Amino acid sequence: MRTLSICAALLSVALCGALNAEEKLSMSDADKKMYAELVDNNPAEMDVAEGEQLFSAAIGTEAYAKMVGVKEKDLPAYIAGFPRYVEAAKRVVTLSQTIQMAMADRSQAVPKLESKEMLKMTTYLKSLANEQKTNIDVKANKAMKEMMALGQDVFEQRRGGRGLSCNSCHSADIVGQRLRMQPLPDLGASVTAAAGTWPAYRMTKSETTLLDKRFQQCMDNALLAKIPLGSKEMVALEVYITNKTKGNAIQVPGVKR
Ligand code: HEC
Missing domain, CATH: 1.10.760.10 (Cytochrome c-like domain)
Structure with missing residues (x-):
């Protein structure tokens, strides 16, 4: 009943299909199994590894820390606070945008936010803040x-x-x-x-x-x-x-x- 009410309230038929059976959960058993396997063996870890290589070759944590104005050892807590105001940008920016800034600083060609390179480098950089609490x-x-x-x-x-x-x-x-x-x-x-x-x-x-x-x-x-x-x-x-x-x-x- 509740599903029907949201369909009626919000959407047309195009988005809300037959939503009657309560047993139809968000994932099929096969999907749940795949999900569990992915948690154990997350393909995104490849992107972290590749992101680390790209980031180290293009910038490195030392130069990055300098650009954003923090000590290298404080990077994890700093990264956990994005999006944030960054003095060098004079505005609030995302983690990805600071990577672009650091690359521009080093006169490198700056990849687009939509690019695979930015995705990988951002995923790597954010992973340095693992176990930190988000502190925006x-x-x-x-x-x-x-x-x-x-x-x-x-x-x-x-x-x-x-x-x-x-x-x-x-x-x-x-x-x-x-x-x-x-x-x-x-x-x-x-x-x-x-x-x-x-x-x-x-x-x-x-x-x-x-x-x-x-x-x-x-x-x-x-x-x-x-x-x-x-x-x-x-x-x-x-x-x-x-x-x-x-x-x-x-x-x-x-x-x-
Ligand atoms: C028509 C309904 C609908 C609208 C409008 C909508 N979302 Fe969602 N959103 C969903 C559903 C359903 C999911 C879960 C999908 C899934 O698990 O595959 C979701 C998932 C998400 C997630 C992922 C949550 C997680 O698991 O971490 C984020 C973030 C999100 N939405 C943000 C937004 C933002 C921002 C907007 C507005 C621009 C928005 N959504 C508009 C239905 C909607």
Whole structure:
């Protein structure tokens, strides 16, 4: 019954199929088995290893730490606080954007945010913060406060032909209901722990995916025009969602459906 109500309230037939059988959980037994195998042997670890090679050749942790203005030994805690205001950029940026900055600093060709190189290097760099707790500080300064407010606006803004917002499917009163057999995840719940578990290997896409790219996949599914990676709105959305699970331990790369 609850699934039917969300379909009626939010969506047309195109997105909500036959959702009657309670026994139809989010994953088939075969998928659950595959998921367990991936957790044991996460293909995204390959990206971490390749990312380390790329990052070391292009920048190295010493030069990176210098560019962002922290001691090398403090990098894990620092990395656990993204997106954050970075003096060298004079604005709030994502971890990926600081890699681009460090490469530009060293007069290297800067790969696009969408590129495999950036995906791998970002996954590696974030993994240096494993076991740290996410420590984003949305009140650290005026820039962070503004981005937090903008992020909430973007999250709640209804867009597209169906007039959906992120909040339509991820608000507190709707999470746990099902859409196309998928439970709607609470982005603030520790099981989801969005900020601490991405980059993650996505089973349904057979590839490692960054958090902002995951947002774009939801935008695609819900027929919302895709907000570009690296845009102010996209960084703000990452600030807002990361703050929802502030304090969760980072464990990347994750494995997701
Ligand atoms: C039409 C409903 C719908 C809308 C609108 C929607 N999502 Fe989702 N979202 C889902 C569903 C369903 C899943 C889980 C899918 C799965 O497990 O395969 C999900 C998963 C996610 C996840 C991954 C959670 C995890 O496991 O870590 C993130 C992050 C996310 N959505 C962010 C967003 C953002 C940001 C927006 C707005 C741009 C948005 N979503 C809009 C339905 C929606």
